[in-house]
Amino acid sequence: MTTPRLTPEAVPPPGCPAHAGARRVERLYGAEFAADPMASYDRLRAHGSVAPVEIAPGVHAWLVTDYETALEVLRSPERYSKDPRRWRALADGTVPADSPVVPMMMYRPNALWTDGPEHSRLRGAITDSLGRVDPNALRGYVEHSADTLIDRIGPKGRADLLSEYGAVLPLLVFNQLFGCPPDIGDKLVDGMSGIFDADGDSEKANAVLTEGVADLVALKRREPGPDLSSWLMAHPARLTDEEMMHQLVLLMGAGTEPQQNLICNGLRLLLADDRFAGDLAGGSMPVDDAIDEVLWTDPPLANYAIHYPLHDVEVEGNLLREGTPLLISLAAANTGTGIAGDRRRGNRAHLAWSAGPHTCPAKGPARLIAAAALEKLLDRLPGIELELPVEDLQWRQGPFHRALAALPVRFPPIAPRDRLSAGREGTANPVLPSSTPPASTPTVRVPGSGGMPRRRWWKSLARRTYEP
Incomplete structure (x- = not known):
C-alpha cells in the first residue's frame, strides 16, 4: 500500500519522521510492544514498506517492514551509510547523549559502523x-x-x-x-x-x-x-x-x-510448540528446525541493521531525510505476507x-x-x-x-x-x-x-x- 508523499514541509527539521502526516507513530518500547510486537508490525505494514517509529522517548526513526525493501537497503551501500556520525538528531543535540538507545547506535570504529x-x-x-x-x-x-x-x-x-x-x-x-x-x-x-x-x-x-x-x-x-x-x-x-x-x-x-x-x-519453541515438542526424541532435526523457525519469527535482534540515507530518498512516497536513522525490522520483514510461511523448514533465506x-x-x-x-x-x-x-x-x-x-x-x-x-x-x-x-x-x-x-x-x- 502506497502512502501519500511526505513533502519536506511535512517533516520538520531535522527530518523527524514522528510528524509524518497524521498517522500514529508506533513505539518500539514499553510493555505493550514487548508483549506483542507482531501487532505493531501489522499496523506498520498498513503504511507500506517503511513507516515512522519512536524507539525511545523522543528518539524517532523509520522502520523497514518489507523483505524486498530490506534487501534493497542492506545491499545498497552507495545510497545508505552505516556511519552513525551521520545521525543528525544526535549531532545537533535533539537526541540527548544519555538516551538509552545511544550505546547501541553510537559510532564506534568497528566493522559494523564503517563503510x-x-x-x-x-x-x-x-x-x-x-x-x-x-x-x-x-x-x-x-x-x-x-x-x-x-x-x-x-x-x-x-x-x-x-x-x-x-x-x-x-x-x-x-x-x-x-x-x-x-x-x-x-x-x-x-x-x-x-x-x-x-x-x-x-x-x-x-x-x-x-x-x-x-x-x-x-x-x-x-x-x-x-x-x-x-x-x-x-x-x-x-x-x-x-x-x-x-x-x-x-x-x-x-x-x-x-x-x-x-x-x-x-x-x-521446543518446549511449547506442538510442531517440535512432540518429537524431541527424534535426534537433531527438531533442534535444527526450531533454530530456523526462531530465526524467521523471533530473531534475537528483531529491529536493528541501522542505516542512514546519504541523500534525501523517497521510498513508496515517503521522504527519508539524509541522516535520519533507518532501522530494518528483521522480524517484520521475515514474517510479511508471502514470505516462507509453511515452507520455513530448511529455508534459511531469512534476514x-x-x-x-x-x-x-x-x-x-x-x-x-x-x-x-x-x-x-x-x-x-x-x-x-x-x-x-x-x-x-x-x-x-x-x-x-x-x-x-x-x-x-x-x-x-x-x-x-x-x-x-x-x-x-x-x-x-x-x-x-x-x-x-x-x-x-x-x-x-x-x-x-x-x-x-x-x-x-x-x-x-x-x-x-x-x-x-
Missing part, C-alpha cells in the same frame, strides 16, 4: 580470525560448558533456563574464545547486557563494557595466546588498541546477548543475520553454539517442561532485541556426572589450535577499577569450567 575500504579492512581482520576457530573443537567446548551448567541445576529439578543456562553459556564459551579471564569476562557480559536494556543505566553499562575490553586488550598485549583476541591483534590489518577494543565490543555484542536470546527462544556487505560474519559459530546448547540440554533433561503456560512468559522491553525475561522449567531431578569422567572429557583449552601469534605492539596501561556487583557466581563457575 567502504575501512569496513573491508576491519571486517577482514574479523573474518580471518574467526576462520581459525575449529568448529568441531568449538562444539566440544560448548557441550562441556553445557554439561557443567546442567550438573549445577540438575539435582534441583527446576531452573530458570535464562539466568542459569542461556545467559551463562555464552559467557563460558566467549571467555574461552577470547582468552578472557573470568573477572574481565564478567565486566564484558554485565556491560553488554546492560546496554541492550531499555530501562537500564546505559551510560554505566557502557562504561563497564569499555573498562572490560580495555583490560582485555592490555592483557593480550602483554600475554598473547591461541585465542581470537590475540589473532585479531596480530592480523596484517594492524589494528590499533582503540580499534581492537571496538572489534571486541562488536564480537561480544553479537555473541552474548543475541546468542542468549537464540538459545532461550529456541528452548521456548536474521542481515544481508549485503554487513552480513554477520559469525553466523556459522553462532548457530553451532545454539544447536549444541539445545541438544545437550534436551538429551540430559528428557522430562523437561515449562513451569507456566507459554503465554504467561514475560518479554524484556527494548526496541532492538526479542528477549525473554525468564524461562522457568521443571524436570525430574538428575545426579551430576561423575566428576572424574567429566574432568577427562574437557580440557583447559579445547576450542582453539595451539598456534600463538606474536605480540606486535606495546603493552597498554589501564587503570584498575571494580566491576558491577551482580552475577558473582558466574566468575567462580567460569574458573572451575576452564582452568586446569
Whole structure:
C-alpha cells in the first residue's frame, strides 16, 4: 500500500519522521510492544514498506517492514551509510547523549559502523580470525560448558533456563574464545547486557563494557595466546588498541546477548510448540528446525541493521531525510505476507543475520553454539517442561532485541556426572589450535577499577569450567 508523499514541509527539521502526516507513530518500547510486537508490525505494514517509529522517548526513526525493501537497503551501500556520525538528531543535540538507545547506535570504529575500504579492512581482520576457530573443537567446548551448567541445576529439578543456562553459556564459551579471564569476562557480559536494556543505566553499562575490553586488550598485549583476541591483534590489518577494543565490543555484542536470546527462544519453541515438542526424541532435526523457525519469527535482534540515507530518498512516497536513522525490522520483514510461511523448514533465506556487505560474519559459530546448547540440554533433561503456560512468559522491553525475561522449567531431578569422567572429557583449552601469534605492539596501561556487583557466581563457575 502506497502512502501519500511526505513533502519536506511535512517533516520538520531535522527530518523527524514522528510528524509524518497524521498517522500514529508506533513505539518500539514499553510493555505493550514487548508483549506483542507482531501487532505493531501489522499496523506498520498498513503504511507500506517503511513507516515512522519512536524507539525511545523522543528518539524517532523509520522502520523497514518489507523483505524486498530490506534487501534493497542492506545491499545498497552507495545510497545508505552505516556511519552513525551521520545521525543528525544526535549531532545537533535533539537526541540527548544519555538516551538509552545511544550505546547501541553510537559510532564506534568497528566493522559494523564503517563503510567502504575501512569496513573491508576491519571486517577482514574479523573474518580471518574467526576462520581459525575449529568448529568441531568449538562444539566440544560448548557441550562441556553445557554439561557443567546442567550438573549445577540438575539435582534441583527446576531452573530458570535464562539466568542459569542461556545467559551463562555464552559467557563460558566467549571467555574461552577470547582468552578472557573470568573477572574481565564478567565486566564484558554485565556491560553488554546492560546496554541492550531499555530501562537500564546505559551510560554505566557502557562504561563497564569499555573498562572490560580495555583490560582485555592490555592483557593480550602483554600475554598473547591461541585465542581470537590475540589473532585479531596480530592480523596484517594492524589494528590499533582503540580499534581492537571496538572489534571486541562488536564480537561480544553479537555473541552474548543475541546468542542468549537464540538459545532461550529456541528452548521456548521446543518446549511449547506442538510442531517440535512432540518429537524431541527424534535426534537433531527438531533442534535444527526450531533454530530456523526462531530465526524467521523471533530473531534475537528483531529491529536493528541501522542505516542512514546519504541523500534525501523517497521510498513508496515517503521522504527519508539524509541522516535520519533507518532501522530494518528483521522480524517484520521475515514474517510479511508471502514470505516462507509453511515452507520455513530448511529455508534459511531469512534476514536474521542481515544481508549485503554487513552480513554477520559469525553466523556459522553462532548457530553451532545454539544447536549444541539445545541438544545437550534436551538429551540430559528428557522430562523437561515449562513451569507456566507459554503465554504467561514475560518479554524484556527494548526496541532492538526479542528477549525473554525468564524461562522457568521443571524436570525430574538428575545426579551430576561423575566428576572424574567429566574432568577427562574437557580440557583447559579445547576450542582453539595451539598456534600463538606474536605480540606486535606495546603493552597498554589501564587503570584498575571494580566491576558491577551482580552475577558473582558466574566468575567462580567460569574458573572451575576452564582452568586446569
